[in-house]
Amino acid sequence: MLEVKWCGFDFGQCLMEPTSLRNPLLFGDIFKQLGKPEKINNAIRKYRILKEKYGDYSIMKEGHRDEILTYVLDGDQEAMDLFNIKEKEILQPGEGLREALVYLRDQKISINVVSELKKTLGPMTSNIITGFLGRNDLTSFFKELVTPQGKINTADGSVDSSYIGLTKQAGTIYDRLKEELAEKGISPSEAVIIGDKPATDIIPAKARGFKTIQYIGYIDSGDVGADYKILKFSELTKIVKGKVAVNA
Numbered sequence: 001m002l003e004v005k006w007c008g009f010d011f012g013q014c015l016m017e018p019t020s021l022r023n024p025l026l027f028g029d030i031f032k033q034l035g036k037p038e039k040i041n042n043a044i045r046k047y048r049i050l051k052e053k054y055g056d057y058s059i060m061k062e063g064h065r066d067e068i069l070t071y072v073l074d075g076d077q078e079a080m081d082l083f084n085i086k087e088k089e090i091l092q093p094g095e096g097l098r099e100a101l102v103y104l105r106d107q108k109i110s111i112n113v114v115s116e117l118k119k120t121l122g123p124m125t126s127n128i129i130t131g132f133l134g135r136n137d138l139t140s141f142f143k144e145l146v147t148p149q150g151k152i153n154t155a156d157g158s159v160d161s162s163y164i165g166l167t168k169q170a171g172t173i174y175d176r177l178k179e180e181l182a183e184k185g186i187s188p189s190e191a192v193i194i195g196d197k198p199a200t201d202i203i204p205a206k207a208r209g210f211k212t213i214q215y216i217g218y219i220d221s222g223d224v225g226a227d228y229k230i231l232k233f234s235e236l237t238k239i240v241k242g243k244v245a246v247n248a
Helices: 023-033 037-054 057-063 065-072 077-090 097-106 128-135 172-183 198-207 233-239
Strands: 002-004 006-009 110-114 144-147 150-153 191-195 211-215 228-230 240-242
Touching: 002 191, 002 211, 023 037, 023 077, 037 057, 037 065, 057 065, 065 077, 077 128, 097 110, 097 233, 128 144, 172 191, 191 198, 198 211, 211 233, 228 233, 233 240
Parallel strands: 002 240, 006 110, 006 191, 110 144, 191 211, 211 228
Antiparallel strands: 144 150
């Protein structure tokens, strides 16, 4: 069993379960509301093309969200605003997430998001992660949102700019996290990263001494050396426990 003081969850295809996103419903709602139903099929087609280009919905939406506006929606900002709203309404948390978050909080483990979200199309404090957590009444569980756009404190909305430009895939986000956690008396071996993607969530985090848990509830990328694999978030109650209370 892992004894930790801090944990970081990936967002796309992890906290936010993409299987609940039905593209025809999403774009149908958007363009019907705008009075442009003739644009529905083309938007669905372009969205699939964009997904094929990057190979993964979460990579597309975290790192190339601006192309949804410019390519899929032909630069229609009103449609993009509706996309951000409707996406949050349709997408649901991964199975067993709330149960796991309650458990981790009771274990006095600091809970955070560590996402590769690079472009937000709007104020950082109203990005897709913040909106999704708020809509699903999950914000209170998370202390901070760590992204290449900065680190948001969920309590007061302040942004730590020292994370700007850092990424998970390059490992620089984990380098900065190690420094910051060390200042709080937390070693990487007392911190766990939970995510689905080997190249961003597992391999670079493990190389820096973090404990890792690979979430395979959406897709199983095979054995990449994670400490544990989970199919449902409720499994965290059996493999993680708090080491000591975090004063952070």
